[in-house]
Amino acid sequence: MGKQERVDDYKFLPIADALIAINQKVNLIAVVVDSTIPKKSKGTDYYCSLNIIDKSCPSPGIAVKFFVENMGNLPQVECNGDIILLSNILMKTHNSEVYALFNKRSASFALYEGKGGSKFVPYQVSSKFRGREQDKKFIAGLRQWLGDSQLDSGEDDLLSLKDIRENEHLNLVCKVLHICEVTKDERILFVWDGTDTPVAKQKKQEDNVEDLLPLQLECPPLQLDVIRMFPTVGTVLRVYIDSGSEELGLHILKTGRWVQFMKMKCEIRKGMWCGVLMPFTKIRYLVDDNKHVFMCQRDYDERLKLEFGRMPWMSFPWPSHITETDYPNVSFCTLMDVLTYPEVTAKFKCVVQVIDVYPWRVEDFHSPLGTCRIRLTLEDPTARIHAYVYAEDGVHFFGGSQPIDVLKRKRNMLLGICSCDSNESKNALRDTPWVQCCIKSYYLDKHNTWGSRRYRIFGTRLVNELLSGPN
Known part of the structure; x- marks a missing residue:
């Protein structure tokens, strides 16, 4: 005893x-x-x-x-x-x-x-x-x-998504917006802190399936009702599990919770920023009145009050002047605003980067009958979409019928390919500009309006006067 x-x-x-x-x-x-x-x-x-x-x-x-x-x-x-x-x-x-x-x-x-x-x-x-x-x-x-007392929260090392760097480790305070179960043992976290990730350095296009950049990394893609729950300003980051790790207990994470990840690896996949949870990654579960949570939410709320708060941070003080729109006084939207708009048909003005053009050869920009038909892949810190340049909107976009050499220069200017680069491939060195454009949504099938929703460029033109200048 x-x-x-x-x-x-x-x-x-x-x-x-x-x-x-x-x-x-x-x-x-x-x-x-x-x-x-x-x-x-x-x-x-x-x-x-x-x-x-x-x-x-x-x-x-x-x-x-x-x-x-x-x-x-x-x-x-x-x-x-x-x-x-x-x-x-x-x-x-x-x-x-x-x-x-x-x-x-x-x-x-x-x-x-x-x-x-x-x-x-x-x-x-x-x-x-x-x-x-x-x-x-x-x-x-x-x-x-x-x-x-004040708990040591590693605050001296805290960074935000705007500070993300490839192949470096990030200590991040963020909100878990969604957990996607890809397979039984594989999940993707979608997290957000109200800031914009910087421009992701593009990899060679041949690394992508069929030379095309995907709109989403997950398969199947997220449903619209899930995307509508995301904030429309600030990057939503995908967070994966290190492929060399054993099964991780991500079931302990709950949507809507603020957490702090310590030593989360940062990568670029298909031109998109991603986080990777490594075996040594640590996590802290934060209360809503935590000072870092409060600062994230406060900065986000203040950003929304700004006149140009929906512009990508990387485009400040103003996007490139290589494009003009017919609606200079209309406020900017984000691409997430476009995706989640509650009506099928609507019109928007955004600041984006054009990261891909299909078809690539300018000789194929028009049909045999002469109709302009191009698909642009547009990106901002919130989303990526396909938008078509078609028919009379394409004529307006390029400033009328143009010879092949002028179309090449306009394409390269839009993609940020240096005029001194003689390489005509998609892998030429780029400094992709931020540009303004007007986007309208429409549908192809009146019996399936949301399922057949598409996007088209309108009221936007490339500025001819800049063709001889730097791209």
Whole structure:
């Protein structure tokens, strides 16, 4: 009975003391700062790691590594700053790193609300957890400490989507808008922070299927009712799982939640920015009144109030003058505004980049009967669409009937291909300009108006006077 009494009458050890209690079992009560995304271990278990702190060790804290028999038994922290109570965890060291090991056969845990919480009932417990009345005073003490201190949120390293760089790691505060299940074990996250990603460096076109850039990366593409839930200003970033990783527990993420990803890799796929969750990526779950969440939302709200707030940031102070429209006083829209407009037919004015032209050869721009028929792929930070230059709108666009050499120069000017580059291929060096254009939506089938919805350029013309100038 003596040994059992000592186990029941446990005391919580400060983390600073636990760090020197190597190979001993200890009990801790601490604050969760961040966690790795749950995944399958190399064996049969599931794994995640939590970083925890307390008053004795507010930084950097200590990692607690969990190995359990199924994903649902891992701790599912609802918010950065929540409190975890750990019993009988073993202190270990590896390569001079001290960590705590949660053994599923002997250890236990309980998760409680952190700062602002008033209840002493845990929202998740492990099977072996046994609460005590004395736990309440420790939980209350941690909540008070949290109220008087500022959690280390890695704020010095925080960046936004406008700061994204290829093959670099990003610490990002963002909102999870949607989770798309591509296959049983593959999901794509759609996240947003209200800012615009920079222009993605285009890869060689032959890397794309049939030399054409896709409008969306996922297959099948997102349904319109899903896209309508997205904000129409600011980039919605696709976030994937590293192909070399085992199954990740993304089921813990919920739409509408603000999170912070740490060390998320950035890539360009098919000319679109993407994030990749790596095995070392960590995540923090943020409350809506978190200061970084507040700043993101505030900056977004202020942007919407600006006269030109819907223009891509990269186009400031003004888009290129190589195009003009017949409606100079109409306000700009984003391509996401175009896609999600509640009526099938409408007219818009946007600032976009023309990233592809089909057909490529200007000799094929007109049908044998002389009708202009071109498909432009338009892009801004919010979306990518196909828009057709057709018939009389095409005549207006090019300034009447033009010889082949003039059409080539206009095409290259629109795509940002330098006039000094004799390479006529689609892979020529580009500095694609931001241009104004008017877009109208229409349908092909009155019995399936939304399914047959298309877009067409109108009221837009290339400026002839600039043809002899720099592109």
